[in-house]
Structure formats: structure tokens, C-alpha cells
Amino acid sequence: MGIRVAVAGASGYAGGELLRLIAGHPEFDLVSATAHSQAGAPVSAVHPHLVGLDLTLGPTEAATLADADLVFLALPHGQSAALAAALPETVKVVDLGADHRLRDGAAWHRYYGGSHAGAWTYGLPELPGQRTAIAAANRVAATGCYAVSTILALAPLIAAGAVSTQDVVVVAASGTSGAGRAAKVNLLGSEVMGDLTPYKVGAHQHVPEIKQATGATSLSFTPVLAPMPRGILATVTALPLGAGASDPRSVLADAYADSPFVHVLPEGIFPHTAATYGSNSCHLQATVDVDSGRVIVVSAIDNLGKGAAGQAVQCANLMLGLPETTGVPVHGVAP
């Protein structure tokens, strides 16, 4: 008899990836999966790639979920807090939404609107001390997809004093699944294939999350929608500060020596998002710009893997006392 897990918001892309990972997890039993408008449909009607996963989506209600040992919440921003509050304290919860990520209620209000539900333990195991904190928590707020790609690139460099906390510049492109599964004209295949377009320029809601987790004090973040289903490539540039700035790759390599999912690539080899497809891995490389002297770090993840479902299962493993890699793929599927 395995650990009983449930998924709320199972009809979206992150929800589907959670179901896939849970189905392949050696210790997890999927006991329920819920959805909003798709409640009542078989999982395989909503996710044809999960053919053979014999389960019907239930309504997204606490009663449907309360029987599990651990619940994943993959809901639109702003919808996790109420549902989580209705679950028994004994049920462990990993929230893939933004509701509980920020400690600063004002920042929450500015970027998300509405009132802030309060912060949970931040679900990025690779931050110093965070594996222990997650293991001790029964409520964990997993990182945002853009945030994780940027934080993993930047946090060790700031922590080492290698780069300045000021004037960090990030441009990050994401595959379309990051924009969700709602029917919108601007997300139609006809519109996105062959197209790159920026959005939320000058004011993206992951900025306070990145600053909170890295210590950056000013940061511009420009997200771009890219013509591919999955993947984030973040280009993170920072002003050089201390000794580590001359060899930023070594700072990163040292920081992640014991992290099974973060791979600092061999010198001169830069990340491909395709190499992370379907995995929970983050690929990193760093260099120093010859003209400006800026430190440039490039980071690649699967936005549904390390950026959402993979990360969430990694956190759940830690909360449950399992090895963090249990049932979470390191290798991508390519080509």
C-alpha cells in the first residue's frame, strides 16, 4: 500500500504532468484527481497521452481530496488558499500556484491583486537549507516556472558576492504550455508557430519572488513566448562584483555539486531547452561578456518539469522522507 496522493486542477498542463509523474512513481497511489469544467470526464479523455490511467476527474472540493496523505494543488493563481485552508492539517500540501510564495504581502497585492494568504515554506530544494525546511514542512509553495529558471542561475552568484544585487537583467523565453490550457486566440497554433512575442514587459509577477529568493535588489525581467510546447531559456546578466565574477561557472558548479537535478555543463557548452524536455533537470552555463564585463548565466528547464510538476514531486518526496529523486526523471526526452 503506497502513499495516497491527490491532484487538484488535474485538467491543465501542470496537472497532466503531475498525473504522469505520479503514475510512474514507485511509492505513490493516485487516489483522486479533480477539475473544474472537466469534472466527470475520464482522465484519458482530457489527457490522451495518459491512456490506460483509469480514473474519472472529480469536482475540485476539499471533500474529494481530504482522504489523501498528500495533495498537489495545480490551480489558477488565487484559488489555492481557500481550498488549502479547508484541508485537514494532517494532509500534506504542495501548492504549484503563487498564493503562498511571497512573504511580502504588499508585493503580492501589487502583482497579483487581492489579499495575501500568507507565505508557506518555499519549495526550491536547491536553495541553502531549504531541503531541511521542506522536509519539516507540511505546507510547501513550489516555485514559479520563470522564477526557478532565474533563481538557480543567480542565487549562488549573489550569495558568493560574485555579482551585484543591483541591476540584474533577465530575458526569458517560455514554451506555450506556460501560458496554460485556456482557449485563447493569441495562443492558437496558427498564431504561435513561427512567432516570438514578449508580454507583460516591464512588470512580471515573478520579479518579487526572484528578489526574495536571491537577494537581488533591482531586476528587470522580460518574458517572451516561444514557438514550442515546453521549455524555458533564461538569460540572466548581472554586474560583476567580487572575485567569483571572473569564474562564475565555478561558483555555480560548487553550489550544485550535491544537487542531482542541477547540471552545470562542461565549459563552453551552453544549455538547450530540448535537452530538459520531460525532466526535472536544470542545465546551466556561465561566462563573462567580453565587451561589457557582465556575468551572463544561461539556464534551461522544462517549465512543466523543474518549473512545475517535477519540482512539486521533488518537494513531496522530501516532505515524505523519500529520496528527492524518487520517480522524478533526470534525463530529458529528445529529440
Added chain:
Amino acid sequence: MGIRVAVAGASGYAGGELLRLIAGHPEFDLVSATAHSQAGAPVSAVHPHLVGLDLTLGPTEAATLADADLVFLALPHGQSAALAAALPETVKVVDLGADHRLRDGAAWHRYYGGSHAGAWTYGLPELPGQRTAIAAANRVAATGCYAVSTILALAPLIAAGAVSTQDVVVVAASGTSGAGRAAKVNLLGSEVMGDLTPYKVGAHQHVPEIKQATGATSLSFTPVLAPMPRGILATVTALPLGAGASDPRSVLADAYADSPFVHVLPEGIFPHTAATYGSNSCHLQATVDVDSGRVIVVSAIDNLGKGAAGQAVQCANLMLGLPETTGVPVHGVAP
């Protein structure tokens, strides 16, 4: 201590997928992997998605492979026979190439040229009696990618007398990985994105293989290159013959009731190749054309999964006495 396996031709796309499946297989130990021009390179330099797989590619020689319990050959057509002949009889071999698929030497010569090396046990477990045959063999020739997509759609209907063996018409589109990893201008991303193009029209080498496996007596097969990395969608049409022609879906559902990787979808739901990405599954649906009366079966696979590496590991499992699903994914990765 697991079963010792080796891969020849590990630098190509099928070879890379074999390495990925072997790395995740609970009973296999990868003891060597070989390549031609890439010999000497670390696996992760050639396959960045397999970061962390700590192995260097060796030269493609019998000596590098002979120490394994089972060897997968993922070589260009015509190169398997000599290498296989140089391996000890005690080493089990699964050949992903075409060298040993055909029983008819004349057909081999007509489509592939050169002299025929002789047929091995045909590696398509879902054909009647074939699981037993594969389990008893120590040399197995896995099916071709287009062939498997077509055979699974057609064989039960011909066997049931539901459709004619004559004038089968197949049009099948494949993702670009089916064309291999050699640097060719016509396979550049700039050329293939946004493009559909047929090739080898009127004379494809998988025709005799399909006829041999299904009993079809005349068959036209038109392959099309599609703008996606993986996947085959085969549209197979056949003339109605007997009673089963009025409900071809039931004929297929009966035939594959015990096959864990072949899924006849619910009525009215047609296959998507994307739902099979990264898996060893085949999705099938069938109907009767209202105008012509032809039986139409649509089949979707991952050409590197059920069309190559997944199929090969499935066969290897049978040859080694393992459950055929061991380490072989049923669920695709989507979106």
C-alpha cells in the same frame, strides 16, 4: 547485478532513445555503447538530454560488445549483419535495422540492394504467436517504424477476413527523426518547419515487410515528412470484405485486448501522435468511409518508441524472460 546490455550505433536518434530507456530500466546495466565518427566522445556530449549518464562512446566493434548479455544494434541498413555474425552465439541480439526482417531475399535485394543476410525472428510481439517466438529466440529483427504503424492497423482486419488483401492504400507521415541524424540540407530546421513533403513515392522499402507481416497482396505506401521531431500517423485504408468490415474497431479491440501497448481508443476518438511521444504505445481508431465504403484505420506511434527503441526493449524483455512492460513507458509525454 543486472543484465548486461550494450548498444551499437548509440550516437543516432534510435541509439539515444535506447540509452534513455536502458538508463531507466530496473534490470539493465549499460556496459557499453558504440558509435562510428563519435567514438571517444562522452554520451552527454552527443546526447545533451542524457546529462549525468557517465559513459564514453567506444568504436563499433564486436570486441566492445561481446561481453554483454544482450546487444542492441541501431546501425544504418546493411551494417548489422556482419557485426552480428561476429558476436558469440550466446549473446542475445536485437537488431533495429532492416537486415534480418525479410524472409524473401529477392524483395530484400529489390528494395535495399546487396545480398540478403537471412531472416531472424520478427520482433513485433503483438502478432499472433510472436511473443512466444521472440521469447525463444536469441536473434530478433525489430520492425521498421512505418511498418509497425501500418501492421498493427491492418493485420487483425486481414486475419479476420474483414478486409481484402488487395489494394490496401496507406499514407503515413513521420516526424523528422525518422530520417536520421546525418547533416543534410533537406532536413535542416529552416527547410522542414512549416513544410510537408512526400518522398520515395511509389516505392518504399517497408512495403514487403508490411505484406509479409499482414498477408496483404498489393499495397501502395506513400510516406510524408512532417514538421515535428517524432511521431508517425498512418492512415490505412482497405476494401471491405467480410462481416467484420462493418465494425472494424471491434476487430481491433478484440485483437489487442491483452496487449499493454496497443490502445484502441473509445469510439469516435481519433489518435494524436503527440499522445504517444516518448512512449511505446500505439493508438488506433477505425471507421467505415460513408462514400466509398473503405475501412479506414488510423494509427499513431512514436517512431523512436514503438517504431524503434521502445519496441526493441519490449522484445529484449521477452527474450530475457521479463514482463514485456519492464522499463518501457506506456504513457506519452505531452504537451
Added chain:
Amino acid sequence: MGIRVAVAGASGYAGGELLRLIAGHPEFDLVSATAHSQAGAPVSAVHPHLVGLDLTLGPTEAATLADADLVFLALPHGQSAALAAALPETVKVVDLGADHRLRDGAAWHRYYGGSHAGAWTYGLPELPGQRTAIAAANRVAATGCYAVSTILALAPLIAAGAVSTQDVVVVAASGTSGAGRAAKVNLLGSEVMGDLTPYKVGAHQHVPEIKQATGATSLSFTPVLAPMPRGILATVTALPLGAGASDPRSVLADAYADSPFVHVLPEGIFPHTAATYGSNSCHLQATVDVDSGRVIVVSAIDNLGKGAAGQAVQCANLMLGLPETTGVPVHGVAP
């Protein structure tokens, strides 16, 4: 002062392509463009590629259109008839919808439902005698996108007695713009990229149109959605009948010797849809299948070009006494 033209249904993909062609047409003045839910928006807000085209979309009403010399209707199936009836007889009309294509009211009812509005002159100039008929008409029903790709491949072979009218088998894949611009989950970029999927299998509404235009008596047609914005690749196979069946390429080359938009490619060279992107051209090639003897013709068009807007402007040119190539591109945009 040029010819005054208007477009109804200008917010969709075919409508946008009409606007682009009209803006570049040396004899046309665009006097109005209408839309349903987008009425009131500037054209460039709805079609960012038409930046600088200074026009606001009006409501789709006869009054907005009646002032033009020629009106293009690019409306959903079933919505053209009423609007056309409300336009003065003196206004020339090209309907890109299906309402007036079929002579057979029963076939209309079977595939489209509702009552049939009656047939107009069929807008495929390359059919024998049709240029003259179109030039004499003031109401023309342009061909459907799949229909034109198939008819151009098949009609001359049936007319020459080279192939049978019975048991024609067509499989045709289309880019996603063929499915329109409505917001639907199954058309999201995340769903369609990397995916091939068939739809309306066994009963597509273009079948009676193809039969009417070619004389085919039984025909199965399977459409497939392909991961690209534009383009149709049709594989048309027919049973050989007479002398022409041994050299189908010559039959086609003779038929289209004087057609500036239909190109029978050099022997052995097969069409690419990408080569037709943005053009009104159709590329054709034919061969005889070595195994079955079937004649195989492959046809490539841009579904928004020869399959919709290009064809419509070609017809309009003929109706207006202009050379048919005026303002209609022969060359595609590639890569």
C-alpha cells in the same frame, strides 16, 4: 481611381489574406472590411502583419458592402447566402464559403445541414471552360481548400480516361489556419505543435464538391491536422484505367500548360507545401506505385492562397476582365 472592393469576414485568416492581397493589388481599392465580434477595431489590431493599413472594421451588413464594385465573402459556412441575397445584383460577389458550391441540394444537406441556397458558377479557373464561365458570372463560389488541392490532382486524369472514377483514395494534411481562428483548446499551439491528428474521418464535407468537379463516383477522403500554420499536402491515389495511367505526369503537364498557377514539377521532384506559402500556386507530381499499380498524385498548395484568398482574387480578376495573375503571387515565401 481603382476598382472598389470590400471584404466581409475580414477578421479571420482567409479575410486577413484577402486584405493583404488587395492592399498589394495594383487595380483594387479597399473600400470596406467587416467583421462580427471585432467590428470597430482597426485592421492592424486584428492583423498585426497589416500594420499601416489604415482602416477600421465595420459590422457585417449589406449596407457596409453595397457600395463596392466587388465583394469577397469570407464567412463561416451557411452565412454567405443571406448576405449575398441582400446585395444589389450589380455588385459582383466572390464567396469563399461553401454555401453556393454544390449543385446537389441533397448532398449539401447531408454534409452541411440546413437548406441549400443554390449553386453559383464554380470558381476553379483551371477546370476546362471555367475561365470563360467565371468571366461571364457576377456571382462565383470559390472552391474549398481541400477540394482544390484534390481536384487539380485528379480532374485531368479522370477526364483523360487515365484513371477510374471509382475508389479514389485521398489523404490530405492541412496547416492549422484551415481550422479557423476561433479560440478552441484543440487548436492551441501547445496541442498542435509536434502533433498530427486526423479528424472528420470517413465523412468530410468536401467529398461531394470533389466528386462534382472531377466526375469521381466513389472517394474516401481523410483529412489530417498538421503542425504548421499553412499548407495542404494531398496524396491522391486512383486505380489505373487507360493509356494515360502509365504516364500520369504527362497528362497533368498537358492539362496545365497554360495555367500560370499550376506547376507540374520536373520528373522525380515532389512538392513541398512550404514552397507554396503565401502564393496562389499549386505544385503537382505524379507517379505509378510499383507494388499496387495505383496512380499517385501529390499536390501542394497554401490553403489560404490557392485554397482561399489567392483563388478568390484570381476569380475576381477574371470577373473584372483583368489578367488572372494581377496582384496574385506565383512565388512562395521560403524558408
Added chain:
Amino acid sequence: MGIRVAVAGASGYAGGELLRLIAGHPEFDLVSATAHSQAGAPVSAVHPHLVGLDLTLGPTEAATLADADLVFLALPHGQSAALAAALPETVKVVDLGADHRLRDGAAWHRYYGGSHAGAWTYGLPELPGQRTAIAAANRVAATGCYAVSTILALAPLIAAGAVSTQDVVVVAASGTSGAGRAAKVNLLGSEVMGDLTPYKVGAHQHVPEIKQATGATSLSFTPVLAPMPRGILATVTALPLGAGASDPRSVLADAYADSPFVHVLPEGIFPHTAATYGSNSCHLQATVDVDSGRVIVVSAIDNLGKGAAGQAVQCANLMLGLPETTGVPVHGVAP
């Protein structure tokens, strides 16, 4: 009798786009087109989208080109100088390569290697005074693709004193045609579809060209390869300096009020590369980052249009006394 033009390097992607534009140009007669390994092939064999363009590629020699009034050179970097030197002074030349762009020989040597051939008039008409200079020149060096996307975004802001010349940070993603048409494994469709990857991080050869044209004094430039055939999206960020920094959009709108190909989009609307496909247009938008205060400008072009062939024909028009828009499309082809 039109103006006689010729193209050297006609088999590549920029060369093909030049041929397409020349074929549609009302004043140009294409008298010869040359290629290296493809010499002797018909144009339509090398560029299937140019079917009907009846010309055979000649060898790339001065003798084949000297008879033209104007020659476009679309050759690999380092190959233009010798060929241009062998052409009569009376032949006007537009070089799409890098050989004659830089005034600083040391910068040339550092980024391109070899000896510097000297600077020609810089072919970016939208820079102040440059239309006049180009009109007076008979040798013009057209801008690089990444350079033009960045310079158009940045130059007016620096000229207006709105942003600092120091610490400009640019991240720009390009479609694969920017990487050329040579057969390389890393450019195969199987590799690039679904993938974003950076390259030449920290040291791109367009940096000195951008600095020369804009007055920037330090600039980091990170290029990314994106899964689409064409298009560049450049995100250009700069430190605010003077009054103009609070409304960077107005600075750009003023600068380009008379430039027919540069479109500063309505406030809040950001560029899509797909909207520029096949055109010579550049779409721009600017804002101020709420967190860092950086000015962010996003620029979209077609790398083969404004980034190569379109720009070159625009320059040629000016050199020949024609309106700069003659035969050069403003509207893109979409979707």
C-alpha cells in the same frame, strides 16, 4: 528595359529572398545569379518556391556579374571584398556580408579574423543622414541582421540622450535561417524544433557594428536560436539617463515618423516576429521597467527581410534614385 541586377551567392537563404524580391520588383531585370557548389543548377531546383523563375545559376565570378547595373553580394563573411574589387567601379554594389561594415579595422580583426577590407557607406537608411549618403554611394554595406534589430531600437534613444551609452544589455532570438543553409547536425529540424539555445555567448561579432551605429560604449549581446524559420526578436535594455527615458516610445515614434518600414506600435502593443515575416518592416515598442527603471525596447524583424534582402533592396532603390519602398513589402505574410 529595366535596371539590370545580379545576385552573387544566390543559393543561400538571403540569396533566395533577394531573387524573390527582384522577381517582383517593377524596375529590376534579373540578369544573372551565381552560386558556388550549386552552379549549373536551375534556380527552381535550389529554391522550389521560385518555380517558374527561368534561370540557371552561374559560377561566382566577376565576369558573370560585371554586366549588371547593380550587384547584390550575399556571400559568406570574408568573401565579398575580393569579388567586389574585381567589379568595375561603375557597377553599383550592395554587400549583404560583413566585410565592409566596420570602420575600425582592429574590431574587424578581433571578431572576424583576417585583414580588414575597409568600410563602405553603411546601409541602414533610417539612421540620420544615411538616406542621403546611400543615395550618393556606389558601394554600400548593408547591416547585419541582429545589428539592425538592435540599432533601430537603441540609436534614437542614445541620440536623444534618453539612455546611457554604457551597460546596454541585449538578448535577441533568431529563426534558424539566420544560421545559414549549410548542412550541420545542430541545425537539423529534429534538433531545433522544440528547442531554444544560446550561442556565441559573451562575444558576438555584431557588437562592434551596433556600437559604431548607436554610440553605445559598452554592450552585452546574447543571441539565441529559436524554433522557427525566420524572425528576430531583440530585447534591448538601457539605463535611463535624460528626460526622454520616461517616455521612450515617443522618442522612437518621433525618430521614425518618416520611415515607411519602421513601425512604433500603439502603446501597450508589443511586437510579434510573425507579423514581419516576408516583409521589410521593423516593429518596435518601448516601456520602462517598474522594478529597475531600465528602458526596455522590443524590436521584431524578419532576419531575411529588414535583416538582409529587404534592407539590401531598400538601399539599392536609394542608390538608383527610386522610392525606397519600390518592390519591398511593408506587410508581412501571416499566419
